Amino acid sequence: MRPMSLPVGLPALADSDLVGQIARILMQAIVQGRLPPGSKVVEAGVARELGVSRAPVREAARLLEKQGLLVASPRRGFFVRKLEIRNIDEIYDLRLCIERHASVLAAKRLSPESRDVLRRQIDVLHQTADLDDPARQVEEDYRFHRLIFEIADNRRLLRLFDDLAAELRMVIGLIGRLYDDPHEIARTHEPLLAAIEAGHPERITAHVDYHIGHAWREVGRLVRELTPPLGNAAEPSSILFPTNGVTV
Amino acid sequence: MRPMSLPVGLPALADSDLVGQIARILMQAIVQGRLPPGSKVVEAGVARELGVSRAPVREAARLLEKQGLLVASPRRGFFVRKLEIRNIDEIYDLRLCIERHASVLAAKRLSPESRDVLRRQIDVLHQTADLDDPARQVEEDYRFHRLIFEIADNRRLLRLFDDLAAELRMVIGLIGRLYDDPHEIARTHEPLLAAIEAGHPERITAHVDYHIGHAWREVGRLVRELTPPLGNAAEPSSILFPTNGVTV
DNA sequence: CAAGATTAAAGTGTCGACAATCGACGATTA
DNA sequence: TAATCGTCGATTGTCGACACTTTAATCTTG
Known part of the structure; x- marks a missing residue:
């Protein structure tokens, strides 16, 4: 032992x-x-x-x-990793790219079962909205999007999503509550699912663009608000954060 | 200070x-x-x-x-990692996804200088085609595509491409020569560049689809042919490393 | 003679140690 | 007083060691 x-x-x-x-x-x-x-x-x-x-x-x-x-x-x-707007933009840009793809793929491979799973997750989103627990809300939100990647059935795509999601969770955790109305979050997923069920690539990507793009702009705005205390995005000499010794 | x-x-x-x-x-x-x-x-x-x-x-x-x-x-x-067709497909699927995106981005951000760089790389492709050096040809091919990602100017996207490219190089290295006519490779890049210069997203993605899709099908075919005989070649731990100690 | 048991070899997972390096602090000097 | 330099503690990069697992090789035994 x-x-x-x-x-x-x-x-x-x-x-x-x-x-x-x-x-x-x-x-x-x-x-x-x-x-x-x-x-x-x-x-x-x-x-x-x-x-x-x-x-x-x-x-x-x-x-x-x-x-x-x-x-x-x-x-x-x-x-x-520091919270640079450049990095946020790159992450969301990539996420938008792969989520469009995954959503279209998921539509192609959608089965009645997987459709129900997505449906149920939207219900969970609605239920969670009543709890006033932002962290939980974000988590269930990601679970929905992750389901899409699972249905898309490309392991590498899924791993990539998980990696991006981890970093986004960090960002979102830092800026606290993301949306004002949690129910709004839940609702915006419905037309996306509808588009996936319908299987129209154009409609799907449009909804993904709207959905992710909204989060992107929102997060970008909040991060920009949060960033000024650091001045500009001076990349080198990483010590602009003092040895803020909160290391575990 | x-x-x-x-x-x-x-x-x-x-x-x-x-x-x-x-x-x-x-x-x-x-x-x-x-x-x-x-x-x-x-x-x-x-x-x-x-x-x-x-x-x-x-x-x-x-x-x-x-x-x-x-x-x-x-x-x-x-x-x-073994050479499973599933994995190959996943890689190419993801690559197609991000390369479409990167190419459209590159078109948006194309400057006269970067345009020339791409042009010149196509020239290099033609020159390399005369050398009858498949490995080199593949390398210069990747360099062209990497340039597109550099121009797209998303570091995360670029890193992802590098990761995928490494694995694809392994695959291509194993199946040896990929195309019959190296000049054909070089030529097929020209309409892609033209589309990027023109800046039409639809034309760009169409050309990327054709270009990458072609490689995908070709590699897939060869891997499928190659898979039965290979399977696994468990190596005894022996010397297969650099002929020199370039390290330390 | 084959299948299972036994033993030996190889290799991984983890640890503690040590020199090299970095950053902070304080002494030294102008 | 402010800037420079040297010292010292803290931390990293790397190493060799050791216990435990897996793999192979060998030996039983039905």
Whole structure:
């Protein structure tokens, strides 16, 4: 048995695949804002907190780096990716691109069962809207869109969506509530599903464009509002965020 | 004032990045066929061969896994991804999706300079066609398409293309010569560029569809032909690495 | 002689250690 | 006082070691 110390406030890591678990834990910490953008991820700190050595932590950090959540600075360590508008735009641009595609694909491969699954998820969206739980709302929203990718049935496309979604969740988590009326969110999914059921590529892409484009503009606006305290998007010399030592 | 600051905006780093170097070396070994699909990547072997320890090798392998070149089997190690038609189709499907998008974007952002760069690359394609060097031809072909992504100016899109291209290079490297007439390759790029210059989204996507779709069908056909005989070629951990120790 | 059991070899997962490097702080100097 | 330089702690990059698993090779045994 391995001498595993007691993780204080962190979920215990029992199963194998330590690296994957650490990556997930780090990801959660990031998207939940416990590791704010710009903050440093100290390997030893994470390792100690989780009761493991630095090696698997490093590997997890590398994965998150390739995924885009972290950036590595050569002899200085890993940092949570900053909130640059450029990056937001690139993510949404790519998401729009693949979600149009996935939606059209999903329409082609839509079965009665998968149609029902989407329907039910819209119901969930409506129910969640009553809860006044923005985080949950965002989560169920993503679940709907993820379902579309699952139906599209391209594993690589799905993985890509998950990667983008993780980063978007971080952004959305930071700016808090995204829409004023949660029911509005739920409703806007209905015409999209209708278009998918109808199977008209043009109508589908139009609705996706509207739907994602709306979120894009909204997030962009809020991020722009949130960014000024940092001045312009000075990319180099990453220390414009002081060692805001909230590292885990 | 801060003590640092090299030239702003330069990626610079590169060199002392052992993990990145190992990842590149492994990638080359894979796309050049020295590590055939299905073969095992033994950490200790690679480490010894490169004169480093296993730690950075593992990190590099993890990156290549996330990129799709390797697959990890929990207590058994990393393996070069096998050549499944399903995977090929997924890659090309995604590539088609993003290349349409990138091409339309590139048209929007096309400057006289970037137009000339594309033109010149087509010239290179023609020149390369005379050399009877299939690998080189494929390389210059990718360079053209990569230029489109550069012009599209979305870093994430570009990274994604690079990831896909690496895997496609592996596939194409394995099936050897892709087209019968290299000049044909070069020529087919011209109407695509013309469409981009004209800036008609429909014409652009049509040409991209034709261009990429052609490669897709061709590769798919060849892979289908090639799959029964190959299957898996489990390699004994032996010397198949760089003829020199360019590392450390 | 084949199928299963046994043992040995190879390889992975993880750890702790150590030198090299970076950044902060304070002493030194103009 | 402000700027420069050197020192020191903190942290990274890399290594070698070790326990446990898987794979192979060998030995039983029906």
